[in-house]
Amino acid sequence: KNEVEQSPQNLTAQEGEFITINCSYSVGISALHWLQQHPGGGIVSLFMLSSGKKKHGRLIATINIQEKHSSLHITASHPRDSAVYICAVRPLSSGSARQLTFGSGTQLTVLP
């Protein structure tokens, strides 16, 4: 079983819908990252969280450290949001190296 589990694996939405992607992890962490990967693409860091909530434009990320759970929300979704969204954690065991352990990603498709 992977230390980082994401759901759903695939998600199709209509433009304008509110989207939620979930991430659960089983290890102690010092930070959690949400990443975005477009087709043919590079990986962009969206958020780094260690507690609470962060917002950037239409994207909101929350984390509950006690429950070992994080969510990524997209409000007013748009076709350009179509991408793979990846949850990654920095385990406490990674120490000063700050290596990431990744979930398997959520393929989001937003239809016009």
Add this chain to the structure above:
Amino acid sequence: DTAVSQTPKYLVTQMGNDKSIKCEQNLGHDTMYWYKQDSKKFLKIMFSYNNKELIINETVPNRFSPKSPDKAHLNLHINSLELGDSAVYFCASSQPRAGYTFGSGTRLTVV
């Protein structure tokens, strides 16, 4: 532009060859990484390196070796390439209390 840049973007080579992928960051980050993304798009750490310590994922074959001439560069050398090495390789860098910055990836195809 401040970035993590890696070259080449695409690399097609025959089995048994030796190849290198270069990575440079101009962000002043203290740690650099190589990650491998397999055919199912799953990412795994291969190496992390700062000027003090090289950490190697124990599952990485010793045909893979990182070389860091200075803090801004971490190159990946691969000897005796195998078909199973075909993947996308991402370089990345980070700084304490800061996020990650990834390179654009190198798609390696071994034929």
